[in-house]
Amino acid sequence: MESSPIKSIRYEAFFSGGQKKSYTIDIDIRLENLHIPETYVPENWATLEFQQCSHCPLDSKDSPYCPLARSISFHQLQGIDLPSFEPVDGVIHIEDRTLLIRTTLQRFLKSLYGLVFSLSGCPHTRFLSSMGLFHAPFANESETTLRIVSFHLLHCFTRGDIERQKVLDEICGNFQKLEVVNRCFAERLRGSSRSDAALNAMVLLNFIAEHPASNIDSFFEEIKNLLNKSSPDIHQERNNLAPI
Amino acid sequence: MFSIMIVDDEEYILKAMQRLLRPCEDMAVECFTSPTEALRRCRASVFDVILSDYRMPHMDGVEFLTEVRSLQPDAARLILSAHVDADAIMKAINNAGITKFLTKPWDGDTLIQSIYEAARTKMEILENRILSDMARNSL
Numbered sequence: 001m002e003s004s005p006i007k008s009i010r011y012e013a014f015f016s017g018g019q020k021k022s023y024t025i026d027i028d029i030r031l032e033n034l035h036i037p038e039t040y041v042p043e044n045w046a047t048l049e050f051q052q053c054s055h056c057p058l059d060s061k062d063s064p065y066c067p068l069a070r071s072i073s074f075h076q077l078q079g080i081d082l083p084s085f086e087p088v089d090g091v092i093h094i095e096d097r098t099l100l101i102r103t104t105l106q107r108f109l110k111s112l113y114g115l116v117f118s119l120s121g122c123p124h125t126r127f128l129s130s131m132g133l134f135h136a137p138f139a140n141e142s143e144t145t146l147r148i149v150s151f152h153l154l155h156c157f158t159r160g161d162i163e164r165q166k167v168l169d170e171i172c173g174n175f176q177k178l179e180v181v182n183r184c185f186a187e188r189l190r191g192s193s194r195s196d197a198a199l200n201a202m203v204l205l206n207f208i209a210e211h212p213a214s215n216i217d218s219f220f221e222e223i224k225n226l227l228n229k230s231s232p233d234i235h236q237e238r239n240n241l242a243p244i
Numbered sequence: 245m246f247s248i249m250i251v252d253d254e255e256y257i258l259k260a261m262q263r264l265l266r267p268c269e270d271m272a273v274e275c276f277t278s279p280t281e282a283l284r285r286c287r288a289s290v291f292d293v294i295l296s297d298y299r300m301p302h303m304d305g306v307e308f309l310t311e312v313r314s315l316q317p318d319a320a321r322l323i324l325s326a327h328v329d330a331d332a333i334m335k336a337i338n339n340a341g342i343t344k345f346l347t348k349p350w351d352g353d354t355l356i357q358s359i360y361e362a363a364r365t366k367m368e369i370l371e372n373r374i375l376s377d378m379a380r381n382s383l
Contacts, residue, residue: 084326085253085301106254141256186349190328196299199326200254203349207260210352 005030007095009135011112013105014089015082023075023112027119032129034071034119042073043192051188053181057123068185071120077112078192080105084200092137101138109201111137117205124177130154141207175209182206246363247290248273251282251308252297252324257348261295264352271359279308286315292363295346298325298332306332309340318370320362324348324355 011023026035044050046069048060058066072078084106092099092111101108117125118132131151139147152171156162186202248271250261258275265273274291276282279300286294294312298305309321323336326348336342343365344358 083299083301085299104254141259183349183351186326196325196327199348200257203260203326204254204256206349207256210260210263 006035007133008093009115010093011108011137012091012093013108014091016087021080023077025075025112025115025119027133029133032119032133033121034074034116036071036074040070040074042070045188045192046070046073051184051191053124053184055124055177055180066188067121068117068125068181069188071116072113072189075112075116077109077116078189078198079195080109080197081195082197083195084197086197090138094135094137099137103138105197106200106204107138109197110204113198113201113205122181124174124181127152127174128178179206179209182209246271246292246359248359248363249282249285249291249294250275251277251279251295251300251305253277253300254297257297264355265359268356279303279305282308283311283315286312286319290316291319292366293320293322293359295322295324295359298323298336299327306335306340309336309342313341318366320366322346322358322362324350 005028007027007029009025009027011025013021015021027033028035042065046065048056048058048063048066050066050069052066056066082105084104086105088103088105088108090099090101090103090108090111092101115132115135115137118128118135131147136143136147148171149167152167153162156167156170182202182205186199189198189202248265250258250273252258252261252275255277258277262273262275265271274285276285279296280303282294282296294309294316296305296308300308305323305325309323312319312321321340321342322344323340323342324346325332328345328347333345336345343362346355346358
């Protein structure tokens, strides 16, 4: 039997006042896109021309709505009117796993925004779609950097061209474009949301997009140091094995 | 060397700010996630520029900078916030005497320029005060 092409990830937020918010993100695995009904008409702030990114290649004749804004609007992620530091007990259901986390509203939203952005169909976030398919909620800074580099290296590997500087240039180029998207999208959000939580979630997402090169360089250095540290043990093991 | 204090309840924001300001070799930056801790530090050390988030738990940026104003009236005070409304801006100007209200997400160049401007303005005010004191004493 063929497995369903739709994968669902459910985010639940439990607030200290007893409120609960729940978000189900349906992903079309075959299209590497969010599954949103074609008939869905988003709110006005999601029209393509409202605060359109300066480098957006889309045309309102073919795409009347910004794919990012349409996705955020569909999941109603912009409308939580609570401060960004509000404590949240987050419960995330992914396939056969349930994750629990005590965090703040802005970090909870950052993880959700990251997922939705990567699979929204925006031309400038499409390079993140495979990361979205293998979503790792609440990954920290070094885990995210590791994932970014790993996924990109896999792309390069499948294309048959791996060259460090080229890889760095490509990643940095992608993230420079993404940074513009983040900044422009924040302006769009400012027009639709009274809460600072969604905007702060954007600032947190932008944290890695702003300086990927320095993250990746230090990541390569860390990996190099780890390898250097581990090599004497490898030699030792080889020496130990030699008599056998 | 300018001494800069940055206060934000979110650690990642502070990390991003530190990273942004690292190339500015004439800035010594100290970061705090708690306004209470930052106030304690203000009682022990003088800062040229103090940049604070607006919405924070327990004490907001205006309350924090109003306290700072009584401890270090000469320090230039700035707010960096995602939350922007007229009421917040008015309180920040009238109560905390801020010189600039900056918005998140920030533009790196604008932010650095604003910090330098605030620090230089503070230095000019101090120099003018010293000169006028000297002139007054010489009369």
